[in-house]
Every structure is written in structure tokens, then in C-alpha cells.
Amino acid sequence: MRPRRPKLRDELVTLAHGAGGKSTRALVEGLFLEELHNPLLAPLSDSALLDLDGSRLAFTTDSYVVKPIFFPGGDIGDLAVNGTVNDLAVSGARPLALSAGFVIEEGLAVADLRRVAASMARAAAAAGVPVATGDTKVVERGKADGVYVTTAGIGLVAPGVELGPERVAAGDRVLVSGTIGDHGTAVMVARGELELEVDLESDTAPVHELALALLALGGAVRWMRDPTRGGLATALNELAQAADVAVSLDEGALPLRPAVIGTCEILGIDPLYVASEGRLVAVVAGDAADQALAILRSHPLGADAAIVGTVRADPQGLVLLETSLGGSRVVDMLVGDPLPRIC
Amino acid sequence: MKYVDEFRSGELAKALVHELDGLVEPGRALKVMEVCGGHTHAIYKHGLEDLVPPEIDFVHGPGCPVCVIPMGRVDDAISLAERPEVIFATFGDMMRVPGGRGSLLEAKARGADVRMVYSPLDALELARRNPEREVIFFAIGFETTAPATAVTLLRARADGVRNFSAFCNHVTIGPPLKAILDSPGLQLDAFIAPGHVSTVVGTRPYDFIVRDYGKPVVVTAFEPIDILHATVMLVRQLREGRCEVENQYTRVVRRDGNPRALAALDETMELRDTFEWRGLGWIEASALRLRPEFAAWDAEARFELPGTRIEDPKACQCGEVLIGAIKPWECKVFGTACTPERPIGTCMVSSEGACAAYYNYGRLDTRRDRVPA
Numbered sequence: 001m002r003p004r005r006p007k008l009r010d011e012l013v014t015l016a017h018g019a020g021g022k023s024t025r026a027l028v029e030g031l032f033l034e035e036l037h038n039p040l041l042a043p044l045s046d047s048a049l050l051d052l053d054g055s056r057l058a059f060t061t062d063s064y065v066v067k068p069i070f071f072p073g074g075d076i077g078d079l080a081v082n083g084t085v086n087d088l089a090v091s092g093a094r095p096l097a098l099s100a101g102f103v104i105e106e107g108l109a110v111a112d113l114r115r116v117a118a119s120m121a122r123a124a125a126a127a128g129v130p131v132a133t134g135d136t137k138v139v140e141r142g143k144a145d146g147v148y149v150t151t152a153g154i155g156l157v158a159p160g161v162e163l164g165p166e167r168v169a170a171g172d173r174v175l176v177s178g179t180i181g182d183h184g185t186a187v188m189v190a191r192g193e194l195e196l197e198v199d200l201e202s203d204t205a206p207v208h209e210l211a212l213a214l215l216a217l218g219g220a221v222r223w224m225r226d227p228t229r230g231g232l233a234t235a236l237n238e239l240a241q242a243a244d245v246a247v248s249l250d251e252g253a254l255p256l257r258p259a260v261i262g263t264c265e266i267l268g269i270d271p272l273y274v275a276s277e278g279r280l281v282a283v284v285a286g287d288a289a290d291q292a293l294a295i296l297r298s299h300p301l302g303a304d305a306a307i308v309g310t311v312r313a314d315p316q317g318l319v320l321l322e323t324s325l326g327g328s329r330v331v332d333m334l335v336g337d338p339l340p341r342i343c
Numbered sequence: 344m345k346y347v348d349e350f351r352s353g354e355l356a357k358a359l360v361h362e363l364d365g366l367v368e369p370g371r372a373l374k375v376m377e378v379c380g381g382h383t384h385a386i387y388k389h390g391l392e393d394l395v396p397p398e399i400d401f402v403h404g405p406g407c408p409v410c411v412i413p414m415g416r417v418d419d420a421i422s423l424a425e426r427p428e429v430i431f432a433t434f435g436d437m438m439r440v441p442g443g444r445g446s447l448l449e450a451k452a453r454g455a456d457v458r459m460v461y462s463p464l465d466a467l468e469l470a471r472r473n474p475e476r477e478v479i480f481f482a483i484g485f486e487t488t489a490p491a492t493a494v495t496l497l498r499a500r501a502d503g504v505r506n507f508s509a510f511c512n513h514v515t516i517g518p519p520l521k522a523i524l525d526s527p528g529l530q531l532d533a534f535i536a537p538g539h540v541s542t543v544v545g546t547r548p549y550d551f552i553v554r555d556y557g558k559p560v561v562v563t564a565f566e567p568i569d570i571l572h573a574t575v576m577l578v579r580q581l582r583e584g585r586c587e588v589e590n591q592y593t594r595v596v597r598r599d600g601n602p603r604a605l606a607a608l609d610e611t612m613e614l615r616d617t618f619e620w621r622g623l624g625w626i627e628a629s630a631l632r633l634r635p636e637f638a639a640w641d642a643e644a645r646f647e648l649p650g651t652r653i654e655d656p657k658a659c660q661c662g663e664v665l666i667g668a669i670k671p672w673e674c675k676v677f678g679t680a681c682t683p684e685r686p687i688g689t690c691m692v693s694s695e696g697a698c699a700a701y702y703n704y705g706r707l708d709t710r711r712d713r714v715p716a
Binding site: 010022324328329 | 684702
């Protein structure tokens, strides 16, 4: 059964439309894709691929509204750089340049803004990519939450790199480059509304080196994604539906920090849906999985990498979880829970 | 995770399943109702239905506090939330519950100041920080959450916080169980009784189930091993011809419950004559309201409410799901007109609702009628 394109039936935009799950998909596909429809946008992948006289340019953009703007392990500045670098990286591209747009709230401390800009500079230098152009706007107090940042990026896809859901087939394996849900959990705790004391940092980091290292495996690498908003579950559901395959996850193999498990348990949240900002999820040919794992683990950012699942032919379009107890369940798309702004 | 891992052990699960295999009579179906939505959630989250012998059929009961709130009460909540002076504080689960005119999430999008809180004490804190506003807490839940509301009310009174009130929708666990047991054609063999609520009320409120209806009861905790263990205890009672209230959750639940929590409840709240339950209709003496001494903190006493009663949507079979007469996926609108993102019935809203649990975590064989989003 092939999913129909979701319809946007709501009269008003609610926070559920921003949560990364089904409502977000309805907003993107039922409104933006409908109005802006064109062949570059239609695949709704992390980056659009533009053909320029035989060179392939990856082009992507993302907005950041995280609250608070400073959190353990990062801030809105490095998050905005890493997020866009990662969208390029998982498209198989080497990042070339970024843009940054700032919507700043009247009253924001200049020292805070400088701290954000300095953090962007450090992240950009670490990723070896300049912030080449930008824009600033200031709005009245109360009209934005400190600062919102939008970054866009371009990157070059090397000849021969072919990634996409259509290349994924039964027997392929699913890998993640590290623990999942660290960023989302760290930010939720940092908001201070839960009065939880948890020792946990965001995982925000650029994954382009990991991605490029994996691409050395050539055609054995089928598809990559950074599991941000909506987490691993959402990324894999989108894959299962786009590729008409099933993805079977092994609960016992999922790399999860105890602090993430504990916090999510208390909040009643499934870490499979919680964002990471410095991880990549890759699908590789079954016989290349061990090699891919070794490549990821040889990099400091991939030390906790794991093979977490297998692609199957059936049931098409679904993600399943084999539980540690020996049962199984469906891992559906997130239904718009009003989770706080985490990216 | 410390203290939880041992209750999720695959080895223990195997041993319990093996024990169950030896206890069930092949071919004789046993319908076991887990009353609490937390159990429903755990059964699906851990895939327990795949593990137990096919003779054992888990029937999902009415113990999801979100699912039992009728549409009229949601509309009352929305009308409170839409008052310009009000900050309306609610548990996140209630945000998407549909009333006759939309949900709190939609009211928030239209401009109502609706805040998600994790505890009524957070709502009281909101009131302290916003002295110029009226903070109303949407109090829902069984005796599990009611003591937290009670303690918050006591603190509001002690500290003289006057801009805080509770919209009380607390319900009690005994009466809906009796309503289910009295429903015609019911075929239940045994009950997995809720754990959290029993930490407050103890195990005595279930005595009538064994005494008057002859059905075994095991008060049960929420980890998968607990649920398997309770199932073994129930099947053993049936095999041995016993009928008792047993306590599996001995690490927390006492026979007489939590006297301090019960005292706080008794000080602040009293039984209503009757209350409307989603899917179950009006049940006498099944819900709590604030005592007159707390009228100053009672949203129902302080604010005008529309109080309109709205019948459950005709297409919705939440009532039959709640008494275990049908499985969620046997409902006419399950997965088609009624989905977690656009629920018709409340069972589809909360992660503890039987329908949402099936929809989100369901096994493949229950998904055959499902239309993809």
C-alpha cells in the first residue's frame, strides 16, 4: 500500500505543524509542495541537487528557533552551522559556503549576539566552510524569542556519488553514527521547566567527515540522513515510505545514553523521536555493514556507532521495532505532540 | 537504567512466558482486562501480545484519564482558556482532545493563553509569577493525580494565592469498573488492576470485584515483567479455582493505600452526585469536585461555564472500546476518519488510549484496515 500525499485539513497552524511528524508532513506536502511544486523541490530531500554543466551542486536551508539559545554543548549559532553542513553532508556533498540570516528581538544583549556569532565562526571553521553572506533584521520586543537564525548552504557532490531512497533494497543494513536523542533531551532539560538535574550535552557537530568517509564505500552506501526533528523514527519512516520497504530496528542495538533513557522515561517521550544534531543515519549494503561500522567508529564523532536495523521487503512503508523482550511493534510517524522548540 | 532494567529482562520474560504456557488450558480463551492505560501502553510498547500464549486476550479498559473526559467538559475548558485574563494550564495530553468546537491546541492557535505543565504545582507557580492574570489548572485524572491537585490547593490556601483555581475533572476508579461489570454480555475472566492509582487508594476498592462478581484481580505495576507476572498470577488463580485481590506491586502498593494522600483528598474534594464519562455515560458518585470551603479556588464556582453537554459522535465507538466489547481496530472509523492527528474519540488522543496505542504501536495483524496518512 502506497501512502497518499497528506492533505492539510486544518484551518489554523498549530504547534503540531512544527513538531516534525505527520502534521509537519501535511503542511509541507499539502501546502508548500502543492503551491511551489517543481522537480527540484519534489523529492523533499535534505538538499536539492542542481545540475551545473555536469557538476552537481547541493543546495539546502534550515531555520533555527531553539529555546533557550544557549544550552549545554552548544548554542543557536553552532547549531545553525552544523545543521546546514549536515544537510549537505548527508546529501553526499562537500560543503562550500553558507549564508546566515538573523531575526533579532529588540532588547537582546549585544554580548549574547556576539557569543552566537563567535560560536558560528568556530563551527564554520571546524567544518571548513565560510559563512559567505548574511542578513540581519530587528523586530520589536516580544515578536521573536531573542534571535532566530536561518542558514542556507551549497555544496559540491563528487562524480559517482549516488544516494537516494530508490537505491535502498531488502537486506541492506541501517547504521547510526552515535547515541541518539542527546540534543533534544539536553535542550528540553536546559529549558529548566522540568526541574530535572541531568548531566547531558547536545551532540551538535558537523558530520561531513563521517559522511565523506562512508562514501569511500562507493555504491554500497545507499542513503544517508541526519536524524534531527522527529528523530530516528521519523527519518526511517520517511525512508520506508519513499523506498517502499520496511525497516526493522533492533531495540537492544540502539545506542542510547542512560541520561537520555531516564529523562525520556520520566517525560513519557520515546527517544526514537528525539532529535540529534550531530549524528548521521546511513543505509548500506548488507555485506558492507561491518566495514561501514569500522569506518564510523574510527572517527571520534562515530565512536558509539552501531548497526541498528535491517531493511526488509515487507511490510512496505513501515518501521518495526523488535523489542528486547522478543516482541515487536510498529514505530509510526510522530503525531504532533506539542514538544518544546529544540532546533 | 537502574531499578528498571530488571523489570525489562528478556530472560525473566522467557521464564514467565514458559510458566504461562504450562498454566493455560489449550484452546480455552481467557479475557484479561488491563484497566489502566499505562498497562495498555506498556503491552504495546514492549510487544507483549506477541509473547503470551494465544489463549490470552488483553482487553483494554477505561483507565486512561484523558480518554474518559467527555466533549462537553473539553468545551468548558476551552471557554475558560479563551477568557482574556486567563492562563490555562494543562497536561500536554489534553491539548489535542477534541471537544464540540476544536481542541485546546486550536484554541491556543487562535490566541488563547494555554500552557503545558507537568504538575499542578507548576500551574501554581505560574499564578505566583503572573499576579495580574488568573491561572486555571485543568485538573484531570483518577486518584493517581488528584492528590497532587489537593496538595496544590492546600498550598494555594496556605500561601494566600488568590489568582489560582482548578477546573476539577478528577474521577474515581471503582464506579467505572462496576459499570463495566454490569454491562450486558460482558465476557471478562480477570482484571489487571491499576498500579499507580492503587498506591493512593490501596487494594480494598477492588474487593467488590471478587466478592460480587467472582473475578480475580491482581494489582499490577507497569513494567513488562510486572504485567507478565500478574498474568501468571491471574491464570494461576483461575486454574486453582481461587478468586482474590492479589498485589503484584508490593514494592509500592499497600493494602490501605497512602493515608496522607487520601487525607489531602478528603480535605479538599468531595464526591459529585453524578458525572458524565466519555463512552460510558453518566455514572453516579464517580467523580470529585472541590469542597465548598475551596470555592475561592474552584474554577467552576468562580467562572461562568457553558456547561453544554455534547453527545459522543455517532460514528465513534469509544464506549464499546472502553468496556472491552470491541477491539480498537474493529471500530468503524479507526484509522480512517479517526487518527491520532485528527481524533474523533478520546481513545485516539492520549498515548495511553487503547486506540492510539493500537495505532502507534499496533501489530501488523491489527493494521489491515488501516489507511496510510
